[in-house]
Amino acid sequence: MTDCFFQKNGGSIKSVEIGLTLLLCLVTGLAVSITADMRLAWKLAIIAAFFFCTALVVFPQKKQLLIIAWILIHPLSIEKVIEVGSPLLPDFIPPVLVISGSDIILFMLLLILLFESIILQRRHVWSFPKAMTPLFLFVAWNLIVFLLRPISISSTLSLVHLFKTTLFVIVMVSAISTEHDYKIVLRAIAVAVAIQIVLVYYSSFSGDIIRLSSKITNSIMSFAGADSGLSNIRATGTVGHVNQEASFLTFFSLPLIVLPFLHHRFQRILFWLLLCAAPVAVFLTYSRSAWLAMIVSMLVIIGLSFHYRLLNIRIWVYLFPFILMAILSLPIISKLVLNRIIHGDDGATSSRIRSIELALDLTKKHPITGVGPGLFSTASLAYYPPQQITTPMRSAFVTPNPMVNQFGRLEISQIQIGSKIFAYPLPVHNKFLLVLSELGIVGLLLFLWFQWRIFFHIQQTIKSGYGTTLWAGIGLLSAFVASLIYMNLDLFSDDKTMQILLIVPILAMSLHQISMRDCQE
Numbered sequence: 001m002t003d004c005f006f007q008k009n010g011g012s013i014k015s016v017e018i019g020l021t022l023l024l025c026l027v028t029g030l031a032v033s034i035t036a037d038m039r040l041a042w043k044l045a046i047i048a049a050f051f052f053c054t055a056l057v058v059f060p061q062k063k064q065l066l067i068i069a070w071i072l073i074h075p076l077s078i079e080k081v082i083e084v085g086s087p088l089l090p091d092f093i094p095p096v097l098v099i100s101g102s103d104i105i106l107f108m109l110l111l112i113l114l115f116e117s118i119i120l121q122r123r124h125v126w127s128f129p130k131a132m133t134p135l136f137l138f139v140a141w142n143l144i145v146f147l148l149r150p151i152s153i154s155s156t157l158s159l160v161h162l163f164k165t166t167l168f169v170i171v172m173v174s175a176i177s178t179e180h181d182y183k184i185v186l187r188a189i190a191v192a193v194a195i196q197i198v199l200v201y202y203s204s205f206s207g208d209i210i211r212l213s214s215k216i217t218n219s220i221m222s223f224a225g226a227d228s229g230l231s232n233i234r235a236t237g238t239v240g241h242v243n244q245e246a247s248f249l250t251f252f253s254l255p256l257i258v259l260p261f262l263h264h265r266f267q268r269i270l271f272w273l274l275l276c277a278a279p280v281a282v283f284l285t286y287s288r289s290a291w292l293a294m295i296v297s298m299l300v301i302i303g304l305s306f307h308y309r310l311l312n313i314r315i316w317v318y319l320f321p322f323i324l325m326a327i328l329s330l331p332i333i334s335k336l337v338l339n340r341i342i343h344g345d346d347g348a349t350s351s352r353i354r355s356i357e358l359a360l361d362l363t364k365k366h367p368i369t370g371v372g373p374g375l376f377s378t379a380s381l382a383y384y385p386p387q388q389i390t391t392p393m394r395s396a397f398v399t400p401n402p403m404v405n406q407f408g409r410l411e412i413s414q415i416q417i418g419s420k421i422f423a424y425p426l427p428v429h430n431k432f433l434l435v436l437s438e439l440g441i442v443g444l445l446l447f448l449w450f451q452w453r454i455f456f457h458i459q460q461t462i463k464s465g466y467g468t469t470l471w472a473g474i475g476l477l478s479a480f481v482a483s484l485i486y487m488n489l490d491l492f493s494d495d496k497t498m499q500i501l502l503i504v505p506i507l508a509m510s511l512h513q514i515s516m517r518d519c520q521e
Contacts (some may be wrong), residue, residue, distance in 0.1 A: 066108055070109070073101045073186040075239045075501075076101065077240050079100045084096065092422060106168060106171060109175055127513060129512065133453070134450040134453055140443055145373060148372075156374075165495065171417060173513075176507075185260065186505070190259060193249065193252050193253050197278060197281045201284070204284045211238055211240075234285075234287075246287035251482060253275065280486070290486075293482035304474045308466075310474075352428075362376070363440070369440045372438060375438060376438055377410055410425050411425070427491060432488065434491075458480055480504050483501055
């Protein structure tokens with residue numbers, strides 16, 4: 001039982017430099033986020049880019065700076081949407097390629113790694129943990145199925161998306177190579193989560209919405225409560241759709257459970273405040289998937305903390321005020337929860353059940369190879385044409401509840417890109433069934449193998465450590481459990497949502513490699 005990982009200080013960067021960098025990014029992120037004028041927001045983004053490039057030149061640890069930049073920029077959803085083809089049907093959204101500000105950061109990080117490995121010929125630049133094996137096989141199977149099906153723009157974009165997310169995993173795992181890198185990543189995540197918490201609170205209390213993405217509508221979501229005439233606002237930040245905001249807060253906040261144990265008293269209090277504010281922000285999104293994932297994950301943390309006897313008197317002293325506030329607010333919380341469950345469904349549950357049935361029917365037609373990557377909607381319209389369905393399409397533009405609209409057996413919602421509104425075909429809100437229907441049983445088995453390897457890495461980290469290392473492993477395990485729950489209940493199919501989801505495997509692989517290597521040394 002060792003705690004090698006968090007015993008070393010390591011790194012040549014002064015804490016003042018790190019603090020100034022995080023402060024600059026925090027101020028810039030908030031300035032861009034609270035700007036209603038999009039043109040001014042882009043001006044601020046350009047100014048921030050100038051300061052960032054300047055810092056990149058003088059900052060000794062460029063990889064660490066780029067990782068910090070990616071973590072803080074990605075949730076801002078500064079995106080450029082490019083139409084690359086014709087829609088399936090009139091009024092449907094055309095195939096689009098989304099390029100975000102965080103993609104530029106990722107590309108710069110890739111260039112630095114290539115420079116170190118090819119030009120400088122440094123050893124051990126790239127990291128390939130054992131969990132990479134099923135991931136690479138999964139990519140290979142996608143390519144095989146892609147070649148077996150008629151090539152289309154939708155399947156091509158799906159393959160590009162997969163290559164991009166795989167490259168994201170490789171680059172991030174390779175860049176987070178030391179215990180100092182990992183600590184900096186956690187602190188940067190804490191700043192990013194803090195920004196989104198502030199924005200969610202602002203959205204909840206003001207009824208306003210702040211978004212920079214051009215791919216989504218600017219109208220805020222709400223649902224009616226039991227009392228007539230009253231509506232409950234589903235607060236959100238800049239990540240995207242309110243469910244995407246909830247998933248970000250869930251996956252990014254849970255691994256931070258180790259931070260209060262790495263700092264002195266004042267910083268420890270700040271991190272405890274952050275960890276207690278995050279579940280409240282998740283609650284204000286009124287995302288039922290996030291509620292379930294957060295509750296189960298917190299139970300995992302509590303259970304393992306008791307199992308390893310980690311909860312001492314000092315921790316209870318820090319947590320007592322928050323526990324007391326939670327108990328006193330239970331009457332209000334319970335009423336809001338019941339309103340969301342009973343009166344705020346808006347047809348989402350029935351829509352998802354129909355999508356599950358559709359996914360299973362598509363799987364029956366192609367059980368081994370699936371219908372093809374990215375072809376869920378195309379196959380749905382091909383096998384179940386709308387004219388053969390008794391339920392006609394209802395306009396997504398005039399009905400008050402676009403989530404229950406159908407076109408054939410395909411569920412549709414509406415999405416706004418710039419000034420245009422499109423019908424948006426929804427794949428099944430279950431990552432496992434989406435993989436099964438598009439890539440068959442083989443694809444699902446490879447995907448499950450990848451999940452198992454991530455669990456194995458986390459389990460090894462927990463078994464081999466104690467103290468802060470153990471807390472870090474417990475935080476990752478709780479986030480991993482949350483991701484499994486979330487993948488059964490929500491949609492993860494584009495670059496942004498998949499990169500949010502993959503932050504947990506990246507941290508798990510990085511922590512395992514660093515802790516094992518440092519302990520061996």
